Amino acid sequence: MTDQSPNPQAFEARLRQIGAERYHDRHPFHHRLHGGQCSMDEVQAWVINRWYYQSRIPMKDAAFMSRCTDPQLRRIWRSRIEDHDGGEAEGGGIRRWLKLAEGVGLDPDYVASGRGVMPATRFAVDAYVRFVRDEPLIAAMASSLTELFAPAIHGQRIEGLLAHYPFANPETTAYFRHRLTEAPKDVAFTLRWVLDHATSRADQEAAAAALTFKTEVLWAQLDALWHGYVEGSIPPGAWRPGEGQLR
Numbered sequence: 001m002t003d004q005s006p007n008p009q010a011f012e013a014r015l016r017q018i019g020a021e022r023y024h025d026r027h028p029f030h031h032r033l034h035g036g037q038c039s040m041d042e043v044q045a046w047v048i049n050r051w052y053y054q055s056r057i058p059m060k061d062a063a064f065m066s067r068c069t070d071p072q073l074r075r076i077w078r079s080r081i082e083d084h085d086g087g088e089a090e091g092g093g094i095r096r097w098l099k100l101a102e103g104v105g106l107d108p109d110y111v112a113s114g115r116g117v118m119p120a121t122r123f124a125v126d127a128y129v130r131f132v133r134d135e136p137l138i139a140a141m142a143s144s145l146t147e148l149f150a151p152a153i154h155g156q157r158i159e160g161l162l163a164h165y166p167f168a169n170p171e172t173t174a175y176f177r178h179r180l181t182e183a184p185k186d187v188a189f190t191l192r193w194v195l196d197h198a199t200s201r202a203d204q205e206a207a208a209a210a211l212t213f214k215t216e217v218l219w220a221q222l223d224a225l226w227h228g229y230v231e232g233s234i235p236p237g238a239w240r241p242g243e244g245q246l247r
């Protein structure tokens with residue numbers, strides 16, 4: 001029996017359609033943030049919770065690399081960890097995120113401690129790390145393909161923050177500017193790899209499901225932020241406005 005898997009162009013179009021329908025650029029919290037309607041409490045809540053995602057990205061990439069038997073794949077993948085951790089002197093994305101934290105008036109040590117992160121943020125992000133650790137390599141790689149859609153949202157964010165919030169300046173938005181070149185580099189390689197290797201119907205289904213799962217990881221974090229800080233239903237143990245401020 002022949003496998004009627006769609007050609008790579010059709011498969012790529014399917015992946016892009018998942019982003020068009022489900023990526024978190026469509027979430028009302030992002031419209032509010034980029035449109036300048038967030039209060040500073042809401043901005044601080046976003047920075048604290050999104051920190052947890054940032055902090056776990058290099059850990060999920062290390063989990064991925066621990067499973068790669070191919071040195072060439074590890075060589076390429078390790079630049080993702082370097083982008084976030086950087087060198088001791090200059091740092092990387094993690095340090096740039098903490099500059100944003102300071103810029104919005106938060107104590108960077110408080111943010112880096114992870115205290116105050118909402119349970120739903122933890123559950124969503126931890127699920128992503130576990131997915132990449134446990135699922136087949138094609139699915140693990142495909143789950144990072146949300147980055148196909150990230151440069152557009154980073155561009156909107158830089159523009160929106162600079163237009164609407166006094167804390168926004170080249171230093172506090174540096175995290176997003178760096179991602180404008182880092183993400184396309186990562187995603188060009190990963191998309192090519194997934195298109196070349198997911199040639200059976202089953203692999204294409206698994207890759208599409210992985211990308212869908214990842215859009216849910218991102219969306220769930222913003223739903224939690226909205227419920228907690230826009231609607232004011234802060235879960236027990238989560239950050240409360242006024243805590244963790246820069247002195």
Ligand SMILES: O=C(O)c1cc(C(=O)O)c2c(n1)C(=O)C(=O)c1cc(C(=O)O)[nH]c1-2
Pocket residue numbers: 057143144145146147149150153154179218
């Ligand atoms: O601000 C965003 O909307 C956004 C989204 C995503 C994404 O699509 O997963 C990432 C990032 N930023 C990001 O900064 C980042 O380093 C990153 C790494 C990954 C990944 O899955 O490996 N996604 C993302």
